[in-house]
Amino acid sequence: MANDHIFALIDCNNFYASCERVFNPSLNNKPVVILSNNDGCVIARSQEAKDLGIEMATPAYKNKALFTKHNVNLFSSNYALYGDLSARVMDVISNFSPDIEIYSIDESFIELSGFKNRDLTEYGREIKATVEKWTGIPVSVGIAKTKTLAKIANHIAKKKKYYKGVFNLLDIEDINQVLVQVPVSKIWGIGRQYSHFLNKNNIVTALDLIQANDEWISKYLTSLGHQTVLELKGTSCIDMNSIDPPKKGIVSSKSFGKAVNTLSELEEAVSTYINIACNKLRKQHSVAQYISVYISTNRFKDTPQYNNNASIRFLSPTAYTPDFIQASLVILKR
Incomplete structure (x- = not known):
């Protein structure tokens, strides 16, 4: 386990809705909802739509009155468009670090350990501004010593307007002041069932989790839970994906964390x-x-x-x- 890493997580804001706005700027600051290909369910929302109380995975017909009342802009999902814009975003991000890991269609990690002599908060602002200028997609940037903490930093950057989309946990003297505000349900690697279990055992925040007994964590959360605790304490356990030699075939697969029925x-x-x-x-x-x-x-x-x-x-x-x-x-x- 290495302790000298610095990670940045760059996450696109309301990605699908932002993609639609790239080609239709008149949608800016208006509620936007993306529906499944058969227009059956809500699969993505702009912040304005979230603020109206429109929930994910709800049938469109149940929100019809709300859509009409607030002039919500509805779009069928266009995965070809989203994939193309995602590729553009990732290409721009790759200019800021030679070590990049694309985590999903709208977020990626980059390694910043070689940039320690720079003002990393300012570097994060440069990343954010460049991505938005070159692609039209707004992003948030979280910077920290571990991937798990970078996830938390990104969440804060996105939710607290004071930080203007960039939050660097390395600038915080007492990280416990941050962790006490983070529910365990928001910790990367802690699923819904584990979150309920932890809450029942009076572990409600990330600070509660790192202060829990190590033996208890190892017993009830297994080695992955212990790894998450170490990451929250600032010890990097999850490295960037290694760079493999060129392959004749590429496989991208993953098990779902919950049942997929549609x-x-x-x-x-x-x-x-x-x-x-x-x-x-x-x-x-x-x-x-x-x-x-x-x-x-x-x-x-x-x-x-x-x-x-x-x-x-x-x-x-x-x-x-x-x-x-x-x-x-x-x-x-x-």
């Missing part, structure tokens, strides 16, 4: 994984002509099982993210 949820997930794979493809200066999508149910659950896969071959090799996203969505609907 096509729109699958489309969003597949679009995210395609974006990650395409970034890896371009990073090794390669192109591809073949894409395969596979899905399966949880084989560890005593429920009806399903698994399937399908593929598409392009007429010519490409590394263009929207091409792959459009192909993957066609595959999903087969």
